[in-house]
Amino acid sequence: MRSFRRMLILVMLVVLYNGMAQYDLKKTKKAFYLLNQNKILTQQSMTNYYSRQYKLFPVNAQQNIHSAAEEILENLDSVSTLLPQEKNLLADFEKLKNLTEIFVSQLSNRNTNLKDLHKSKNRVLKKLDLMLETLVMFTDFDESFLEQIQKLVNVNQNLQVAMQEYIRQYDEGSVDTKNIISMLKDAGKDMKSIRDYYAKDKKLAQILRHIHQDIQLFHQGIKNGYAPKIMVASLNKSNRKILEAYSILTQKQQP
Amino acid sequence: MKKNQLFIYINIFLILAGQGFAQSPDSLSIVKAYKHLLDSKVQIYRITRDKAYEIYYPEFDLIQIDLADAVNIMEDNFMQLEDVLSKTGNEREYNSLLDVWNNIRYYTLVKPTRKNFNKYYYDAKTFEAQLNVLLKKLEDQYPDIKHFGESDHFKLYAFRAGVFLINTGYLIDKFPINKSLQQLFESELNKAETLLQYAKEKGYFQMNKNPFLLAKMLNNWKFFKYNLHNPLFRTDRLLFSLANILNHEVEKLHILVN
Numbered sequence: 001m002r003s004f005r006r007m008l009i010l011v012m013l014v015v016l017y018n019g020m021a022q023y024d025l026k027k028t029k030k031a032f033y034l035l036n037q038n039k040i041l042t043q044q045s046m047t048n049y050y051s052r053q054y055k056l057f058p059v060n061a062q063q064n065i066h067s068a069a070e071e072i073l074e075n076l077d078s079v080s081t082l083l084p085q086e087k088n089l090l091a092d093f094e095k096l097k098n099l100t101e102i103f104v105s106q107l108s109n110r111n112t113n114l115k116d117l118h119k120s121k122n123r124v125l126k127k128l129d130l131m132l133e134t135l136v137m138f139t140d141f142d143e144s145f146l147e148q149i150q151k152l153v154n155v156n157q158n159l160q161v162a163m164q165e166y167i168r169q170y171d172e173g174s175v176d177t178k179n180i181i182s183m184l185k186d187a188g189k190d191m192k193s194i195r196d197y198y199a200k201d202k203k204l205a206q207i208l209r210h211i212h213q214d215i216q217l218f219h220q221g222i223k224n225g226y227a228p229k230i231m232v233a234s235l236n237k238s239n240r241k242i243l244e245a246y247s248i249l250t251q252k253q254q255p
Numbered sequence: 256m257k258k259n260q261l262f263i264y265i266n267i268f269l270i271l272a273g274q275g276f277a278q279s280p281d282s283l284s285i286v287k288a289y290k291h292l293l294d295s296k297v298q299i300y301r302i303t304r305d306k307a308y309e310i311y312y313p314e315f316d317l318i319q320i321d322l323a324d325a326v327n328i329m330e331d332n333f334m335q336l337e338d339v340l341s342k343t344g345n346e347r348e349y350n351s352l353l354d355v356w357n358n359i360r361y362y363t364l365v366k367p368t369r370k371n372f373n374k375y376y377y378d379a380k381t382f383e384a385q386l387n388v389l390l391k392k393l394e395d396q397y398p399d400i401k402h403f404g405e406s407d408h409f410k411l412y413a414f415r416a417g418v419f420l421i422n423t424g425y426l427i428d429k430f431p432i433n434k435s436l437q438q439l440f441e442s443e444l445n446k447a448e449t450l451l452q453y454a455k456e457k458g459y460f461q462m463n464k465n466p467f468l469l470a471k472m473l474n475n476w477k478f479f480k481y482n483l484h485n486p487l488f489r490t491d492r493l494l495f496s497l498a499n500i501l502n503h504e505v506e507k508l509h510i511l512v513n
Contacts, residue, residue, distance in 0.1 A: 057327060146267050206350075221364035227319040230364065231326035237334060 021067075024084065029140045031082035034075040034252045036134070038100070038151055039128050039193065040246060041068045041075075044239045045107055045120050045158040046230075052166045055231045060236060069104045074102060084138050089131065096127040148197055148249060151190040156242050158187035159215060163235060167228045177222060184219045192213060198249075207245045214238040271437040271503060280342045285397050288339040291332040292390055293412040295356075296383055297502065298332070300419040301325045302359065304381045306367045307426045308495060313366075315492060319424075321499065329356065340389075342395060348389045355382045376436060410450050415502050417447040418479075422498040425483055426491065444483070451476070 045068040052061035076097055079138055083089055103120045106112040136146070162183040169175040191212045198204045221231045266322065280288075305322045308315060340349045359378050367375065394401045424440030431437060479497040482490040 054324075060327070112273065210357070213361070217361055217364060221362060224364055224366055226321065226364050229323035230319060230326055233323050234330055237330050240334070 006238075017124070025101045025139065026085055027066060027082040028135060029141070031079045032132060032135045032139060032141075034082075035128055035132055036149060036153055037243070037246060038040050038072050039125060039132075039181050040156045040242060041072050042103070042121055042124055042128075043157055044068055044242075045072070046117070047109055047160045047163050047167075047235065047239075049112075049117060049211050050114075050164050051232050051235075052110075054167050054171055054228075056167070056232045064236065065107055069107055072100060072104060083135075084194055086134075086138075089134055092127065092134070096124070099127055114166045118222060144197075145252075148194055149246075151194050152242065152246055155187045155194075155215070156239075158183040158190075159218070159238065159242075162187070162218065162222075163231065165226065167232070170228050171231065175222075175225075180222055181219060184215055184222070187215050188219070189211065201248075204248050207241050207248070209240050211238055211245065214241070280339050282397065282399050284339045285343070285393065285400060286315065288406075289338055289390065289393060289400050290412075291335050292386055292393075293409065295329060295332045296386055297412060297415045297419070298325045298329045299356075299359065299379045299382050300416045300423070301502070302329075302471060303375050304419040304423045304495075306363070306375045307372060307423045310367050310369060310372060311426065311430055312338075312492070315495070317397070317492075317495060319494075326360065326363060329360075332382065343393070345392055345396075348385070348392060350381065352385045352389060355385055386444070410453060411505050411508065414447055414450045417443055417450065418498050418501045418505075421447060422494055425494060430453060444480075448496050451501070468504060468507055472501065475501055475504065 028158045045065050048061040048064040048068065051058075052058045052065065080097075083093060099120070103117075103124050106117050106120055130161065147205075166175065166180050169180075191208065195205065195208045195212060198208060214237070217234060218231050265451065276388065285318065302322060302325045305318050309320050312318070333356065338463065340346065355378065359375070359382060362371075362375060362378070365371070420439065422444040424436075424443050428440040475497060479501060482488075482494055485510045
């Protein structure tokens with residue numbers, strides 16, 4: 001009877017330990033998703049800053065900057081309660097928080113120099129990459145799933161940087177079309193690959209198709225020398241769709 | 256036992272009914288969605304007009320600014336529509352409309368020629384036809400909308416779209432693009448006149464709270480018409496701006512009555 005009780009307690013402890021481990025894994029994955037989302041939002045808010053500075057759609061851009069900044073900070077707040085208690089990771093997170101706060105305050109200032117903002121944005125992105133690399137080691141993500149996430153984040157990055165460059169160069173009167181189109185081609189390739197991967201998921205496939213159409217649209221506009229204002233008019237929608245696709249994609253992997 | 260069963264059925268019914276209420280949009284959202292649809296018709300013909308100007312005046316600097324504004328409004332309209340229409344069970348019609356818009360959006364960034372202008376025009380017509388299907392479905396589902404559809408507001412949306420069609424028709428008439436489109440100018444001008452006459456007879460303009468704005472709009476309409484038939488000066492660019500002013504003024508009249 002006594003040995004049976006011991007066995008029972010042991011089994012309960014194992015179940016509890018497993019449960020705790022699963023709970024921690026779930027939290028780490030959530031932290032990974034939120035930090036990756038911040039990567040997307042950071043680039044998108046940068047394009048909106050361009051749109052505001054170059055007076056393309058200043059009112060829309062201002063609203064978008066405001067809501068993206070709010071979401072970036074909220075995500076960081078949530079991440080602080082989800083991270084594994086690992087010394088180096090926590091130290092990196094503190095640094096990330098400081099860098100992000102600087103970036104967000106520069107975003108809300110209309111007089112920030114674009115070069116300074118770029119530097120600040122790059123510091124945030126670098127720290128985010130470092131943290132994401134470490135976090136992956138604490139998870140059990142499927143390789144091909146991680147690849148899709150990475151591709152979607154890359155699509156966003158190429159799209160935003162291409163647009164930022166086009167806005168700046170068009171204003172200066174000389175556009176390096178080749179370089180910008182090559183970024184869009186890369187985005188198109190990644191998009192095609194994600195679409196193939198999720199071809200059977202009806203809702204996601206439709207959203208991905210719309211993002212792909214937007215990339216082709218920008219490509220077309222830049223090739224024909226249209227003003228960036230026309231493309232930026234559609235960019236808000238593409239940005240929303242990228243976040244929507246990201247949210248659906250990550251929900252699929254939630255344990 | 257029977258009482259218990261009845262209790263369970265009532266609860267299930269209440270939960271399902273509650274979900275139904277939570278999902279179906281309120282009538283104000285439907286009216287807003289209806290207005291976004293009507294506004295989309297205006298913007299689609301504004302884009303067609305811009306593309307027609309681009310053929311003959313590629314260096315005219317107002318075209319791209321105007322095109323960007325129209326695309327921005329269209330994207331905003333679709334964003335608003337998506338949320339509401341997904342709850343009304345009209346996703347299929349909405350997606351068809353979105354497909355046509357995506358097609359038009361793509362060609363918006365292609366340099367137009369006399370040859371491909373027909374495609375813009377008929378894509379815009381297809382958009383209008385799809386839009387009418389959606390409007391009709393909404394009217395059948397929500398009878399309150401039908402009342403709105405018969406109101407003077409509806410006519411003024413048609414008037415705004417008409418102004419852009421007249422402007423397009425004027426160019427087609429002046430620089431014949433295609434024989435099949437040559438009747439557009441006169442027929443749209445007549446339609447716009449009828450709409451204004453109707454609005455006057457219905458007393459819509461007396462209801463308006465800003466007589467100054469109304470007088471300005473009617474004056475601009477006269478000036479617009481005068482320039483459509485002015486053989487002495489090249490007024491094509493002036494007409495472009497006047498069409499935009501008229502669109503903007505009528506839009507303001509809508510807001511004032513609302």
